[in-house]
Amino acid sequence: MDELILEAGRAERNYWRDLWRYRELFYFLAWRDILVRYKQTVIGIAWAVIRPLLTMLALTMVFHKFAKVSAPGATPYALLVMAAMLPWQFFSTSLSECSNSLIGNSNLISKIYFPRLIVPAGSVITSFVDFLITLALMAALMLWYGFFPDWRLLLLPAFIMLAFAASFGLGLWLAALNVEYRDFRYIVPFVVQFGVLVSPVGFPSSYVPAKWRLLYDLNPMVGVIDGFRWSLLKGEGVLDWSAILLSAITVILLLTAGVWYFRRMERTFADVI
Amino acid sequence: MSDEAIIRVENLGKKYRIQHQQNGSTRYKTLRDAITETFAAPFKALHRIGRSSLEERVPGSVKPLASRSSSEDFWAVRNVSFEVKRGEVLGVIGRNGAGKSTLLKILSRITEPTEGRVRIKGRVASLLEVGTGFHPELTGRENIFLNGAILGMSRAEIRKKFDEIVAFSEVEKFLDTPVKRYSSGMYVRLAFAVAAHLEPEILIVDEVLAVGDAQFQKKCLRKMQDVSRQEGRAVLFVSHNMAAVSSMTDRVALMDRGSNVFTGATERGIKEYLKSSDQGCGAYDSPLSNSSKPFVSQIRVNSAKGEAIHISGQNMVITVVINHADPIRNACFSFQIVNQYQHPVVHCWIYDIDTPICREGQSTILTCRMPSLALNVGAYTLTTFLSEPPGGQFFEKLEGICPFQVEIIGSQTLFGWRPDACGYITAFEWTKH
Numbered sequence: 001m002d003e004l005i006l007e008a009g010r011a012e013r014n015y016w017r018d019l020w021r022y023r024e025l026f027y028f029l030a031w032r033d034i035l036v037r038y039k040q041t042v043i044g045i046a047w048a049v050i051r052p053l054l055t056m057l058a059l060t061m062v063f064h065k066f067a068k069v070s071a072p073g074a075t076p077y078a079l080l081v082m083a084a085m086l087p088w089q090f091f092s093t094s095l096s097e098c099s100n101s102l103i104g105n106s107n108l109i110s111k112i113y114f115p116r117l118i119v120p121a122g123s124v125i126t127s128f129v130d131f132l133i134t135l136a137l138m139a140a141l142m143l144w145y146g147f148f149p150d151w152r153l154l155l156l157p158a159f160i161m162l163a164f165a166a167s168f169g170l171g172l173w174l175a176a177l178n179v180e181y182r183d184f185r186y187i188v189p190f191v192v193q194f195g196v197l198v199s200p201v202g203f204p205s206s207y208v209p210a211k212w213r214l215l216y217d218l219n220p221m222v223g224v225i226d227g228f229r230w231s232l233l234k235g236e237g238v239l240d241w242s243a244i245l246l247s248a249i250t251v252i253l254l255l256t257a258g259v260w261y262f263r264r265m266e267r268t269f270a271d272v273i
Numbered sequence: 274m275s276d277e278a279i280i281r282v283e284n285l286g287k288k289y290r291i292q293h294q295q296n297g298s299t300r301y302k303t304l305r306d307a308i309t310e311t312f313a314a315p316f317k318a319l320h321r322i323g324r325s326s327l328e329e330r331v332p333g334s335v336k337p338l339a340s341r342s343s344s345e346d347f348w349a350v351r352n353v354s355f356e357v358k359r360g361e362v363l364g365v366i367g368r369n370g371a372g373k374s375t376l377l378k379i380l381s382r383i384t385e386p387t388e389g390r391v392r393i394k395g396r397v398a399s400l401l402e403v404g405t406g407f408h409p410e411l412t413g414r415e416n417i418f419l420n421g422a423i424l425g426m427s428r429a430e431i432r433k434k435f436d437e438i439v440a441f442s443e444v445e446k447f448l449d450t451p452v453k454r455y456s457s458g459m460y461v462r463l464a465f466a467v468a469a470h471l472e473p474e475i476l477i478v479d480e481v482l483a484v485g486d487a488q489f490q491k492k493c494l495r496k497m498q499d500v501s502r503q504e505g506r507a508v509l510f511v512s513h514n515m516a517a518v519s520s521m522t523d524r525v526a527l528m529d530r531g532s533n534v535f536t537g538a539t540e541r542g543i544k545e546y547l548k549s550s551d552q553g554c555g556a557y558d559s560p561l562s563n564s565s566k567p568f569v570s571q572i573r574v575n576s577a578k579g580e581a582i583h584i585s586g587q588n589m590v591i592t593v594v595i596n597h598a599d600p601i602r603n604a605c606f607s608f609q610i611v612n613q614y615q616h617p618v619v620h621c622w623i624y625d626i627d628t629p630i631c632r633e634g635q636s637t638i639l640t641c642r643m644p645s646l647a648l649n650v651g652a653y654t655l656t657t658f659l660s661e662p663p664g665g666q667f668f669e670k671l672e673g674i675c676p677f678q679v680e681i682i683g684s685q686t687l688f689g690w691r692p693d694a695c696g697y698i699t700a701f702e703w704t705k706h
Contacts, residue, residue, distance in 0.1 A: 003392055003393065003394050004392070004393040004394075004395075004397075005390060005391070005392055005393075006379065006380075006382060006385070006386060006390065006391040006392075006393065007385075007386060007388075007389065007390040007391070008385055008386055008387055008388065009385070024422055024427055024428055025422050025423060025425075027422075028418065028419050028422035028423070029422075031419075032408055032411065032415075032419050035410075035411060035415065036408060036410050036411065039410045040410060107405055107406070108405060108406050108423065109383075110383065111381075111383065111399070111405045112381070112383065112399070112405060112406070112423055112424070113381055113382035113383050181307065183305075267384075267385055270378070270383045270384050271289065271384060
């Protein structure tokens with residue numbers, strides 16, 4: 001029988017093994033969140049369709065009809081917005097869910113041991129289900145417009161991965177910070193609102209002035225959104241690979257630092273939550 | 274380490290840093306606090322250096338350390354060592370704040386120890402609180418799976434035991450109802466059913482039995498005993514219910530102010546616990562030293578378990594010293610044992626006309642022995658009367674003196690022992706015709 005030794009600093013060594021051992025709990029927590037998500041709502045899962053659809057309509061109205069912003073190619077503007085809505089909504093939902101995930105599960109955290117990393121990870125997965133629904137909506141919309149993607153679609157999984165990493169990386173930061181500083185409860189909705197404007201959700205990246213471009217590319221979601229548009233909309237918007245690379249680097253840094261910070265704070269979660 | 278020891282705790286310690294906050298009592302910081310602390314720290318440090326030399330000279334300051342710094346180290350658990358063997362139920366007892374919960378938190382890996390070491394052979398499952406992780410919106414069925422996973426069962430394991438769990442919980446009819454519609458009894462039953470079907474090598478049970486109806490409690494106790502005795506697992510049972518502890522466990526670890534002050538036989542452990550708990554003195558000493566009127570100068574309650582604790586059903590001896598400057602004519606002395614609801618439960622008397630007392634000298638010592646005094650559990654006091662026969666002088670009435678506790682050890686009732694159930698417990702037998 002394997003012997004478990006508990007002493008100061010010991011948890012660190014077992015961490016990754018434990019993470020694997022607790023994979024079923026991870027599965028169950030994600031399953032619970034998905035199950036509960038729309039349980040007490042009247043129209044239930046329809047929200048996952050209505051929210052992105054209405055946001056897309058509003059953004060198209062404001063940017064395309066009122067502000068006369070147009071897509072560089074012949075792509076319908078609605079598709080342009082929808083392609084951006086996909087990763088953006090995934091990212092923003094993940095952030096809000098992640099940041100509240102530990103607090104929402106405080107009864108578990110203060111009573112049961114498990115690698116805490118699975119809680120925010122579960123939140124990202126839950127948001128991913130919404131993402132899949134939105135993706136189906138996107139497909140329906142493309143059919144409606146008679147727009148069919150080309151070989152570039154094959155690269156979509158890579159950009160989904162990037163979106164995942166960005167969401168999880170920042171999500172980890174927010175989750176851990178929110179345990180210690182409840183201020184982040186107010187910061188997160190603000191970041192999400194602000195993000196719609198500084199990311200190319202309602203407009204194409206080509207509208208960003210060249211002198212702002214580098215600063216703009218530092219926003220990890222810029223690369224992700226541009227990538228989504230490129231791969232879904234037959235190369236819509238010239239893909240700036242250096243910008244994608246910059247995004248990818250930012251995302252990887254964010255994720256690594258996020259995991260590091262989360263694990264550093266994790267030991268004290270049960271004591272401070 | 275003996276071979277069968279399944280848990281071995283060696284010099285375990287857990288230190289917490291307590292923040293002394295002036296405003297509010299929130300446990301989490303706000304960003305503002307963090308920012309102001311960072312900027313204020315150097316100034317505080319300076320301030321501290323200037324002040325500390327002064328404070329150290331103040332005589333009788335209880336906690337010079339605490340008053341000097343804004344944070345203080347606090348050892349919630351320290352120097353705790355014990356072993357639990359396979360098949361054993363170890364009771365963990367102690368007052369609130371004695372470190373029991375922290376100890377369990379370390380054992381169940383929720384928090385890391387600061388020093389010392391724990392060796393555990395096998396899987397630990399803790400029932401720190403039943404229903405942890407139950408989601409009100411989910412149905413009973415869904416919650417069985419969720420809770421099982423939280424407690425460390427695999428999906429295959431839960432499937433295998435699903436029917437057994439449902440049968441144990443007695444909520445078959447409501448399996449597909451969200452648990453938010455459950456009564457609290459159903460909720461607890463379901464939660465305990467899941468937990469009871471875990472197969473950990475070590476089960477940690479903390480005050481779980483505080484809830485749920487009596488019949489279910491009994492079922493749980495039996496299940497726990499099965500778990501330990503028949504299946505050879507170890508159970509750590511934490512409770513304030515001495516009756517449950519004494520019937521469930523053979524050995525106890527007694528915690529006091531973070532360290533375990535006693536580990537050994539349950540009987541002695543409970544005695545130590547009751548002695549340490551500040552629940553009564555069982556003694557009375559008169560403030561009067563001299564009086565022309567007769568008065569009771571001293572009373573001692575002596576029970577089998579020591580002065581302040583009586584174990585129901587055992588002997589109690591009350592010693593009374595009556596001071597009288599002159600002999601009393603036809604003295605009458607009596608006392609009542611009064612329970613916490615101010616109802617006299619027992620009345621014992623001695624009259625000079627039956628047994629000559631207080632006729633010689635300046636004081637008289639009396640002892641009253643009550644064989645097998647079966648008081649119900651609870652807190653008791655004495656009321657005494659000293660007088661002449663009816664129509665004569667009334668010397669003294671003392672009320673609320675000699676507080677003592679009554680505990681019941683080694684016997685169970687379905688509904689638990691409650692102070693408000695009755696005053697006195699008598700032997701009885703039933704016959705069905």
